[in-house]
Amino acid sequence: DTGVSQDPRHKITKRGQNVTFRCDPISEHNRLYWYRQTLGQGPEFLTYFQNEAQLEKSRLLSDRFSAERPKGSFSTLEIQRTEQGDSAMYLCASSFPVVETQYFGPGTRLLVL
């Protein structure tokens, strides 16, 4: 399968714990995006990487959130000291350079108890 993959698909954690999600983009894509989606809403942009450089972060990305893409391939999104409001679907997408069409992974659904 050459699509975008995300791991884990589901995560249940207790408030205050740290969680980390992984995204593997389509191999030729150098652009990688993270989005967050809450129930009944469309996805909202969190952050963007071009190769290994993180070029933009949304105001939605508080100090407790950090994302990396160390070798310009896979990316990780870490949430520290999780809060119940962090419960959402976290989506990763990738695209070719200069082409706006983004392909999404299956998402990681986070539930913070």
Add this chain to the structure above:
Amino acid sequence: GQQLNQSPQSMFIQEGEDVSMNCTSSSIFNTWLWYKQDPGEGPVLLIALYKAGELTSNGRLTAQFGITRKDSFLNISASIPSDVGIYFCAGPRGGDTDKLIFGTGTRLQVFP
């Protein structure tokens, strides 16, 4: 903030019927994307539109890029039960990132 408005918000139709939905914006977009999302899954790209006035088909799906570049339309012909899901329009916000702005979604329910 910027918003894409989709209508209708939800549709309940019978199998075999045709479906039309649209997406409008207060700002101009240079690309329109239509995605379908099933429960618990990520959005799946259906159709991408790159030029004003463009009409593009993908099987039973047809989408159009509005002439004003502020709207787009998606039609589904002869609906089937697996068309059930939420349909989102999206457009890249441009600049260096092309982050996507998503519409509010149209929830489609198909009854046999």
